[in-house]
Every structure is written in structure tokens, then in C-alpha cells.
Amino acid sequence: MKYTKKDRQQLLLETLEKNPFITDEKLASTFNVSVQTIRLDRMELSIPELRERIKSVAAHNFVEEVKSLPLNEIIGEIIDIDLDKQAISILDITQDHVFARNGIARGHHLFAQANSLAVAVINDELALTRKSTITFVKPVKAGDRIIAKAVVLSRDTEKNSTLIEVTSKVENDTVFIGQFSMYRVTKS
Amino acid sequence: MKYTKKDRQQLLLETLEKNPFITDEKLASTFNVSVQTIRLDRMELSIPELRERIKSVAAHNFVEEVKSLPLNEIIGEIIDIDLDKQAISILDITQDHVFARNGIARGHHLFAQANSLAVAVINDELALTRKSTITFVKPVKAGDRIIAKAVVLSRDTEKNSTLIEVTSKVENDTVFIGQFSMYRVTKS
DNA sequence: CACCATTTTAGCACTTGGTACTAATATCAG
DNA sequence: CTGATATTAGTACCAAGTGCTAAAATGGTG
Known part of the structure; x- marks a missing residue:
């Protein structure tokens, strides 16, 4: 069963919130739509591509790590x-x-x-x-x-x-x- | 001035330790060697490629983040x-x-x-x-x-x-x- | 039903930052 | 000088995309 566009996009947001490490391909198959649809969705929601998502998680926490050492003292x-x-x-x-x-x-x-x-x-x-x-x-x-x-x-x-x-x-x-x-x- | 292989590899390790977000190309230019040399170095030192490095930082910190909430309790x-x-x-x-x-x-x-x-x-x-x-x-x-x-x-x-x-x-x-x-x- | 807009799919060229592999040069030490 | 080690170059290929065009499916409304 397919979701409506709105529902799917909502779910997409939640899914990537929980786990940003998913490719468009996997997202497409879990939502039963084509890869292109996922990409359109990402554009509309301005969600960056997988690599950028990973990078931002890494960068964010890299900064946190540096920050937490002085804080530790x-x-x-x-x-x-x-x-x-x-x-x-x-x-x-x-x-x-x-x-x-x-x-x-x-x-x-x-x-x-x-x-x-x-x-x-x-x-x-x-x-x-x-x-x-x-x-x-x-x-x-x-x-x-x-x-x-x-x-x-x-x-x-x-x-x-x-x-x-x-x-x-x-x-x-x-x-x-x-x-x-x-x-x-x-x-x- | 070029370093010896050993020195360069040591520096490579330290550089990536401090900042894993560097492409082979940038590494090559900072060490004044070709990209291929950097790749050979990475192989010998078994350092993964940029995307894998970023991923592991992200994954590590993603886990930490999840772990720190229960730990916070x-x-x-x-x-x-x-x-x-x-x-x-x-x-x-x-x-x-x-x-x-x-x-x-x-x-x-x-x-x-x-x-x-x-x-x-x-x-x-x-x-x-x-x-x-x-x-x-x-x-x-x-x-x-x-x-x-x-x-x-x-x-x-x-x-x-x-x-x-x-x-x-x-x-x-x-x-x-x-x-x-x-x-x-x-x-x- | 027909028509138009929205939504979804497909396909192709191109990008980044690589791997894997082969082959040609440098460089240096004995 | 020669052989080993180190470095560079070049090609084909991959993943996970972007950007773009175009076709097909779907949906609602008069």
C-alpha cells in the first residue's frame, strides 16, 4: 500500500531523523516508490544527500568531542x-x-x-x-x-x-x- | 621540501587523527606528493578512505549520542x-x-x-x-x-x-x- | 467522459572521491 | 651500473548522488 505524498514525506523525515545512514535506494524500496520520487521528496523537504547527512553528524559530534574535553575539567x-x-x-x-x-x-x-x-x-x-x-x-x-x-x-x-x-x-x-x-x- | 616515506606516513596518521575530513587530493598537495602516493600510504597504514572515515566518526558519535541519553539518567x-x-x-x-x-x-x-x-x-x-x-x-x-x-x-x-x-x-x-x-x- | 494539474517514473550525462590494477619513471644504496 | 624501493601516471570501474528532460500515471473537477 502506498502512502500519500504528504504522509510519505512526513515518514521520510522521521525515518531519517532516527537513522540518517540510509541511501535513497533503500528508502525507495521501503516506501515502495522509485528512487526519483525519494529524490524529489528530499528536494522539497531540503534534506541533503546521504553523504552530506553523515558528514554533518560526524562534524557535529566532532565539535562536541572537542568541546567536551575542556568542559570535563x-x-x-x-x-x-x-x-x-x-x-x-x-x-x-x-x-x-x-x-x-x-x-x-x-x-x-x-x-x-x-x-x-x-x-x-x-x-x-x-x-x-x-x-x-x-x-x-x-x-x-x-x-x-x-x-x-x-x-x-x-x-x-x-x-x-x-x-x-x-x-x-x-x-x-x-x-x-x-x-x-x-x-x-x-x-x- | 619532501619528507621521507616514513616521516610522511607518520605525519599522515597524525594529520588524519586531528582531522579525518580531508580528501586524498588535499593530502597530496599538502605533502607535495601525488595522489597515488597518498593512496599507497593509506593502504600500507590501512587507513580507510575519506567517506569511510567520516562514516565511522558519525556512527561512533551516533551511538554515543543514543547511549548518552539513558546514561544521563x-x-x-x-x-x-x-x-x-x-x-x-x-x-x-x-x-x-x-x-x-x-x-x-x-x-x-x-x-x-x-x-x-x-x-x-x-x-x-x-x-x-x-x-x-x-x-x-x-x-x-x-x-x-x-x-x-x-x-x-x-x-x-x-x-x-x-x-x-x-x-x-x-x-x-x-x-x-x-x-x-x-x-x-x-x-x- | 474529457481535460488539466499534480505526482510519479525513467533515462542520460556528469560529479566526487574513491578502488583495483598495470605500467612507466625516479631515486638511492651498494 | 644495477637492482630494489618509491613515486607517478593512466585506465576502467563503483557508489551515491545532482541536474535535467521527458514520458506516463493518477486525481479531481466541470
Whole structure:
């Protein structure tokens, strides 16, 4: 049974969305039309040819890969830092950060931003988290911009330990509070 | 100036490693040799042609993308779960998880695994982390396999609160302990 | 039913970025 | 100088297209 032009084109879009690695020939046989029809459809929908589709997937993710390495080091973007005193970072919450079920950001992203910031504010070669106490004050949703502020509370030189408090806010509402006890190997 | 065969092939590998999107023709002109030489080189080094290279990047990243959505939901692989009682998950630490400087895993990955597990063990629609206390007992390195075990300690039905302790080990050495106070909307 | 528009199919020349293969040159080392 | 290694050239062919022309099928409307 053949679809109408409209239905077929809709299906074509969905099919290629799911799997861009299909030749016109295979598409033609799955929709029971000629290759030329598929090509007309692609033109009307301005869908590029197989090779271009593959290339764009590859290029897109190649960029992502490059981008994810620096991101791996610090979660969130640091906008202000005064070493050993305080630091501020921003993290924009997207659909990727939230639970599908309820749209609320997963806790570990807030933790990651705060922990990254706690590490960054320490002016040292080596900084590791020793202990932390975390409170998730209020749920964060996709679209929210979290501003995290880390403040160095105290420093115990003998124990190589630094106490940092990170407070994260969304539009002046506190959403997260964390105390981090950081270990450091001080050279200074 | 022309390179020796060996040098050229080495450079070829590095060049394509950095950017797989180059045709033989461009390679030939950048190395000042003929296209045929490039093709011989590719054969000797068993480097596939441009389109295959692109395809493999695309395929790889397409899979990653698909994989990262479920992964986004749970960090680590759950290998055993007894709802509202206990659960176990595994996370293999790779180079991507560690600080470049010292090779030690960033704390938020351990937190993410533990927190994911705490969420998963709760047999409910909605589970959010309210508070947590975290201790990083011992540094974890690339290549380590973290086995996290979550145990439900207590449950306060009136407060919609559940207390969970997660202990993560690498080869029987405890590396991480976390207490999570979880919020839940119980229907049962 | 006839007619016209839309849709679908067919066919051919041409393009890119190759493979596979053969054959002719360079280049260099002993 | 000679033989081996390296490089270049050239041809036929392939996949997955584009671009174009033209024919056939289908559909709705008066």
C-alpha cells in the first residue's frame, strides 16, 4: 500500500531523523516508490544527500568531542575568581540535565558545578574533595541559570585542609548549599 | 621540501587523527606528493578512505549520542537492585573522568554514581536528593572499577523521606561513603 | 467522459572521491 | 651500473548522488 505524498514525506523525515545512514535506494524500496520520487521528496523537504547527512553528524559530534574535553575539567563557566578567597560560576540547565519524568535537574549536576568551583578556587597544584555536606534547597528546572558562589571559610595549614562553602542561586533564590572540605598539597 | 616515506606516513596518521575530513587530493598537495602516493600510504597504514572515515566518526558519535541519553539518567551500570532495600552499580573510570594533572578521578563522578544509585533504589515516581554528606575516603584512578552499594537505612513515611547510605569500593577498598536523604512522593 | 494539474517514473550525462590494477619513471644504496 | 624501493601516471570501474528532460500515471473537477 502506498502512502500519500504528504504522509510519505512526513515518514521520510522521521525515518531519517532516527537513522540518517540510509541511501535513497533503500528508502525507495521501503516506501515502495522509485528512487526519483525519494529524490524529489528530499528536494522539497531540503534534506541533503546521504553523504552530506553523515558528514554533518560526524562534524557535529566532532565539535562536541572537542568541546567536551575542556568542559570535563570544569562544570559551569567561571566568571569571576579571587584565588583562595571566592569564585563565581554559571551553569545553564538544559533538557539534558533534567529527569525526563519531572523536568527537575539531577542533583549531581549541581554538585558537579559546586565541586568544580571549590576545586578551582583553591590556588594549588592538587586539590581534592575530602568531605562535603550538601543541601538541595529547591528544585532546578530546564532553562534555569544557576549562579554558584564559592567562599573560602577557613584554612588549616597543618591539616592541608580548606573549608569552602558554595551557595547556588537561580534568580536570587538559593537552590543549593554545599560545604566542602578540600585537601591540598600546599607548596606556598 | 619532501619528507621521507616514513616521516610522511607518520605525519599522515597524525594529520588524519586531528582531522579525518580531508580528501586524498588535499593530502597530496599538502605533502607535495601525488595522489597515488597518498593512496599507497593509506593502504600500507590501512587507513580507510575519506567517506569511510567520516562514516565511522558519525556512527561512533551516533551511538554515543543514543547511549548518552539513558546514561544521563543513571551514571554507572546497575547490576543488582532490590527496590527500597539495596542496589549495586558499577562504574569504570577512564581518562575522561580524571584530572589531567594528577590522574585522580573528579569527585563529582563518584557523587553522580552514588546519587544515581540512591535515586534508582527508591521505588517511586519522584525521588529527589534533599541532603547528603559525602566522604571521599581514597583517591580513585583511571582504570579503576568502582562498585557502589546503596542500602536503604530508614524510611520516614510522614516526612516522605528516605535515608540511604552508599558505599563505593575499588577492589574491596572503600573509596567513597555518602549518606543521602531523599525526598519522595509516595503513592503506595 | 474529457481535460488539466499534480505526482510519479525513467533515462542520460556528469560529479566526487574513491578502488583495483598495470605500467612507466625516479631515486638511492651498494 | 644495477637492482630494489618509491613515486607517478593512466585506465576502467563503483557508489551515491545532482541536474535535467521527458514520458506516463493518477486525481479531481466541470
